[in-house]
Structures are given as C-alpha cells and as structure tokens.
Amino acid sequence: MSDFRFHLQKYKPGSKITCPECKRKRCFTRYVDEEGIIEFPDTVGRCDHEHSCGYHYTPKDYFHDNPDKAPKDWKNDNTHIYNKVAKSTKGKEKPKPIEPSLIPYEIVQKSFASYYKNPLYVYLCSVFGKEEANRLFRLYFVGTGHKWGGCTVFWQIDFNGNVRGGKLMGYNRETGHRIKEPNSLVTWAHSELKLPDYHLVQCFVGEYQLRQRPTATVALVESEKTALIMTHFMPDYVWLSTGGKDGCFNKDAVQVLRGRSIIMIPDLGGWERWQLKSQLLKPICKRVIMCDEIEKIATDKQREKGLDIADFFLMKSTPHEILADMIRRNSAVQSLVDKLGLEICDEEELHYVGPLPNLRWKLIQRKTNRNSP
DSSP: OOSSSEEEOOOOTTOOBOOTTTOOTTOEEEEEETTSOOOOOTTSEEESOTTTTOOEEOHHHHHHHOGGGSOTTSSTTOHHHHTTSOOOOTTSSOOOOOOOOOOOHHHHHHTSOOGGGOHHHHHHHHHHOHHHHHHHHHHTTEEEEOGGGSEEEEEEEOTTSOEEEEEEEOBOTTTOOBOOSSSOOEEEHHHHTTOTTOOOOOOOBTTTHHHHOTTSOEEEESOHHHHHHHHHHOTTSEEEEOSSSSTTOSTTGGGGGTTOEEEEOOOTTOHHHHHHHHHHHTTTSSEEEEOOHHHHHOOHHHHHHTOOHHHHHTTSOOHHHHHHHHHHHOTHHHHHHHHHTOOOOOOGGGSOOSOHHHHHHHHHHHHHHSOOO
C-alpha cells in the first residue's frame, strides 16, 4: 500500500491512457485515492513525456480548481493531507529531469531479422538495391516488428550506446510512404513489450554516429526514413532524425550536439517552428545553418503535402528503379543481367560534397528530370 492517500496509479496492462495535453496514446498515468472515496477525472495525472509535454495535474490542483470535490478535512491547516499530494509542475515550474529507461540490447538484436516482412526495407531495396538497403539498416540499427503484419522499428540509441526506445511504424512497401489512413500506424516498443513504469526520454535517431564521426557536420531532419535516404545521397554528413517536428528536439537532447556544425533541414511547412528551435542550438554549437533550399523551389502542391528533402532527391529515378522498370517492360532484361553478371553503377554526382548553393542546383536538376510527387 502507498504511503500517500493520493498517488499515481500503479502500472498494469491497459492502465495508461491518452494524455489530455499532447494526445499521445498509452502514456498518461492517472491519480487514484487510496481510500477509494474520490474518483478523479482522466485529466488528473502525469504524462510520461516530461520533456516534450510536461503535463502534470495533481490532486492538489484539482481540489484547488474544484473545492466542492475536496475532502472535508482538506481546508484550514490539515497538512497531513496536503503533504501527501505531490507538488504540481503544471504551468508552475520545470519538471525535474528523469533518468531514461533503457531497453536491453538483446531485444534489439532479435529485430534484425525477417527483413522480407519489413515494408521500408522492401521499398529501399527497390530504390537502392539490396546491398545498400542492408548497409543503411545496419548503420541506423533498423529492425523489423511483427505488428501490422510487418513493420519498421527505429531504435533510438544514444551517444553512449544505450537503447532509449524503439519506434514502430507502418509503411507502404511500394511507395515508401507512412501509413496514416484510416489510422496512423505508430507505436512504441516499450508499450508493445508491456514494460512497466517505462520512462521514455528520446534521443536523436542515429545519435551514436556522433561518437564515430566527431568532426563531421550534422544534418538534422524530421523523419527517420529521411535520415536513411539522405545518408545514401550525401554521406559526408551525419544525418540525424528528431523523430518529428518536435520529437526529441529539446534543450536537454541537443546537448549532445555541443561544439558541432549543424545544418537544419525541416520539412516543408516546418520552417518557422524549426527557426525557433534553432535558438536551442546557437549557444552551444560551432555553427548553425537553416537550409531553405527546398523552401525556395517548392510548389504550392508540394507545400500542402509537407514534402521533405528526401522526396526531392527521389524525384529522379535511381538506377535501380530504372532497371526495375525495364525488367517490368521486358522480362528478358533480367536474364541478360544474370547471364552477363552486370552490376549497377550509381551516379557519382549523387555523392554531394559541395557547399549549400550546389545543393540547390542538384535539387532543381532532379525536379526537372522527373515529375513531382
């Protein structure tokens, strides 16, 4: 039994609900009355995402806002009840940092299998070939999950090699696009594994590469998939994903970028939001550049779709896509390739190493070579 009359509900499968603030599912723990007299509404509780959300509405706040619901001995100087309620952080003070929970690496290793079920892997094979898809998956420690008949698992491994979490996402294996309709196929490994009292503290996807490449310029993008694709096209940068417009983009997570040169490349529509976020980086980073090249060349239709830099690079068919199209048109092409032992040579121009103005030139070149998505 808890020492406090009002305390957070102990975890059990199905006990966590959707946070009323950030709207993320299965991350909100409600407060309960140990005596079973007062039943709090679903807004009284704490969100697991203390850094990105920080919602924490305590019984003390609830009784203050709803004095008719408070116990009879709540008012006056009855500190024996008052002291039994945790102090609120809702709109008053910054939540204290919480130690991140970790996932055993053995679980991560088990996901490095059944890639034929992984829709993103199948797509990347069609675009870059199996060898390159394998390299990118190994580099970013991308795994396969069984949910939804096969999904992609992006493991968040921090600078020190600790596994902070795993994000499960559903993709269309033919287009490589996220499945968002009728429902967005996204969940977390700790939820699927039913790990009790798990405190998710996100880090950048690909963050551990910072230790391996201490002097390389870092390119920040929103999508995990974008980081993989752009690593193929522009390998001289360390491509890190924030896991969304906000994701792990907070002042605690960005400390790992201290002293680095950073290029920020938000999705279309995210420019203003990331421009504000850049203020977190400028005091600690050697150099921070907001890359606006796709903003300059995007059409209104592309802006509506919220395309990212990878979408522009993929507007031009890759050699593997061209070959696959030839084989679809004439199956004899595959026999010719097999008999002669032919191999595809990637275009050298795709390995961009020049300054930012050249990036714009190459993006425009791809735009003119292939219809926009």
